[in-house]
Amino acid sequence: MLMAPVRYVRPDSVGDALEALEGEDGARVLAGGQSLVNALKLRAARVELLVDITRLAELSEISLEPDGTLVVGAAVTYVEVERSADVARALPLLQHIAAHLVDRQVRNRGTVGGNCCLNDPLSNLPPLFVAIGARFRIAGRDGLREVDADDFFTGPYQTAVRHGELLHSVVVPPLAPDTGLGYQSLQLGAESWALARAAVCLVGDPISSARVVLGCIGPRPLRQPDAEERLIGRRRADVDLQEVERATAVGIRAFGDVHASGKYRLAMAKTVAGRAVAQAIGTEGTA
Amino acid sequence: MNDDATVHVVHVTVNGEEHERTVPARQLLVHFLRDTLGLRGTHIGCDTGNCGACTVIVDGQAIKSCMVLAVQADGLEVETVESLAPRGGSLNPLQQAFHEHHALQCGYCTPGMLMSATAMLRDNPDLSSMPDEELRRSFKGNICRCTGYENIVVAVRAAAGAQEVTS
Numbered sequence: 206m207l208m209a210p211v212r213y214v215r216p217d218s219v220g221d222a223l224e225a226l227e228g229e230d231g232a233r234v235l236a237g238g239q240s241l242v243n244a245l246k247l248r249a250a251r252v253e254l255l256v257d258i259t260r261l262a263e264l265s266e267i268s269l270e271p272d273g274t275l276v277v278g279a280a281v282t283y284v285e286v287e288r289s290a291d292v293a294r295a296l297p298l299l300q301h302i303a304a305h306l307v308d309r310q311v312r313n314r315g316t317v318g319g320n321c322c323l324n325d326p327l328s329n330l331p332p333l334f335v336a337i338g339a340r341f342r343i344a345g346r347d348g349l350r351e352v353d354a355d356d357f358f359t360g361p362y363q364t365a366v367r368h369g370e371l372l373h374s375v376v377v378p379p380l381a382p383d384t385g386l387g388y389q390s391l392q393l394g395a396e397s398w399a400l401a402r403a404a405v406c407l408v409g410d411p412i413s414s415a416r417v418v419l420g421c422i423g424p425r426p427l428r429q430p431d432a433e434e435r436l437i438g439r440r441r442a443d444v445d446l447q448e449v450e451r452a453t454a455v456g457i458r459a460f461g462d463v464h465a466s467g468k469y470r471l472a473m474a475k476t477v478a479g480r481a482v483a484q485a486i487g488t489e490g491t492a
Numbered sequence: 493m494n495d496d497a498t499v500h501v502v503h504v505t506v507n508g509e510e511h512e513r514t515v516p517a518r519q520l521l522v523h524f525l526r527d528t529l530g531l532r533g534t535h536i537g538c539d540t541g542n543c544g545a546c547t548v549i550v551d552g553q554a555i556k557s558c559m560v561l562a563v564q565a566d567g568l569e570v571e572t573v574e575s576l577a578p579r580g581g582s583l584n585p586l587q588q589a590f591h592e593h594h595a596l597q598c599g600y601c602t603p604g605m606l607m608s609a610t611a612m613l614r615d616n617p618d619l620s621s622m623p624d625e626e627l628r629r630s631f632k633g634n635i636c637r638c639t640g641y642e643n644i645v646v647a648v649r650a651a652a653g654a655q656e657v658t659s
Contacts (some may be wrong), residue, residue, distance in 0.1 A: 208518035210497035211515055212497045213498055215564075242558075246520075246540070255517065255561075259586040284553070309554055309612070310547055310556045313554060351591070394633060
């Protein structure tokens with residue numbers, strides 16, 4: 206068999222899942238499995254106990270609260286995001302990203318929580334969630350705690366979810382009415398791996414708040430404070446994209462691989478950041 | 493700890509027939525179908541979740557059976573390529589369209605293509621308003637090295653024109 210011997214439990218409640226996770230050092234949450242199962246087949250990950258959360262209803266819900274806060278359960282699949290009227294209303298960009306991830310089969314199984322908890326530098330959702338200031342609700346023995354996206358993604362394949370905890374849901378605060386969003390990737394092929402990715406969230410005109418976040422080039426989604434500084438206070442019409450690009454991806458050592466050198470990734474990071482800012486400036490309203 | 497760490501009794505309905513089997517936690521659904529149940533129509537292409545040859549339908553959704561554990565299919569309904577036409581019987585309209593339009597050459601990817609197409613046609617029984625680009629997108633998870641995909645697109649459109657594809 207491809208996989209090493211492993212134990213498996215499918216708890217009936219979040220409480221039982223937490224108990225299983227806490228009681229075993231080598232325990233790991235199994236959600237859609239679209240990355241984890243591959244890692245297990247390659248024996249690249251060592252796991253003693255798989256805790257299957259895919260049938261926990263509490264983690265599989267999408268809700269839109271009266272104040273416009275969108276809550277997406279950790280075990281919600283991409284196809285469920287794609288088909289959700291609540292996501293369409295609150296954050297159409299998330300719906301678009303979910304609908305264009307990898308391929309149909311993966312979208313049927315893969316989950317929002319899996320994408321975030323894997324925190325692969327190439328993952329699609331982490332830069333978006335950092336840009337829009339999402340919060341991550343983590344379930345543990347003492348109940349739920351919330352962590353800002355800025356603090357959730359701690360390193361490559363590492364998050365703020367500790368031993369004995371699991372990601373419960375992602376909380377997307379309502380966007381201000383004059384928010385502009387941008388999300389741009391340079392991909393190897395349509396709906397394929399990206400070499401560079403940028404997510405941008407601008408509020409107001411003149412811009413009162415700006416977040417520029419890069420994916421793919423660092424150990425975690427990287428805020429770009431220098432670029433953000435050059436946006437805040439400007440009228441949207443007066444934004445100098447070249448200036449923003451120059452202030453982006455400075456002082457970073459990006460990794461290279463078979464697809465592109467680190468240097469190329471950095472150059473492309475500037476380009477996609479410029480495009481994402483342009484998109485955010487052009488998309489008034491809810492983007 | 494034995495070689496398989498834990499084994500589980502699963503009840504899986506495959507092509508309408510319920511099976512009770514004891515499986516190790518580490519067994520993949522594709523190996524359960526092929527080796528445990530002897531349904532060799534589902535092919536293993538890449539083992540890495542890229543090629544889509546092992547695509548089956550689980551509870552109405554096309555998935556790659558090399559990226560799901562057999563134990564995760566417990567209580568669920570699985571459809572494999574064997575469900576499309578009875579053994580020795582006639583081809584269903586989708587298979588017939590693949591045959592007529594030369595939508596395969598070596599045939600290795602075909603079971604996965606057929607199951608992806610079956611799921612897609614259930615969601616979109618009328619393809620007349622679906623642009624080619626979107627139709628092609630729905631097969632992104634299925635790799636074919638022979639056909640260049642052209643005839644697969646033609647066959648799926650032809651099948652959508654025929655009736656009862658989705659049984």
